Amino acid sequence: MKIVPVSLSVCSLVACLALLHGAAAQTGGAPTTTNTPTSPSPQAGTCKDQAAGKKLAGAALTSFMNxxxxxxxxxxxxxxxxxxLAGAAKxxxxxxCTTDAIGS
Structure with missing residues (x-):
């Protein structure tokens, strides 16, 4: 089995896709086919950055982060x-990827 190194840009892309999907699910709409990020800048696309942008606190923050x-x-x-990927590589x-998307 060949192990392929993972670049940060791939994880960032996956994070953006996950966040776009999550935003569409929260608004009740279907995921859009455009590549427009939901946050002001591509680097502010983590869960923590989105929660801060929405000024969430308490139960709303916990629910959003989960x-x-x-x-x-x-x-x-x-x-x-x-x-x-399988095993340790996966x-x-x-x-x-998950850590990058959440923004720990």
Whole structure:
């Protein structure tokens, strides 16, 4: 099995896709086909940055972060499957991808 190094830009792309999907789910609409980010800048696309931009606190913050983390994990798992990663490579990729999407 060949292990392919993962670049940060791929994880950022996956994070953006997960966040766009999460934003569409929260508004009740279908995911859009445009590439317009929901945040002002591409670098401000993490869950924590979005929560700060929305000025969430308390239960709303907890709910948003849980949903965002689930969406990010699902997107990262799909990206790992698309890359046909398994074992330690999949675990490492998914962990880094999810962490990048959440913005720890």
């Amino acid at each position: 949903k965002c983390q689930k969406d990010a994990t699902a997107a990262c798992d799909k990206a790992a499957a698309d890359r046909k 675990t490492s990729f998914t962990k880094k």
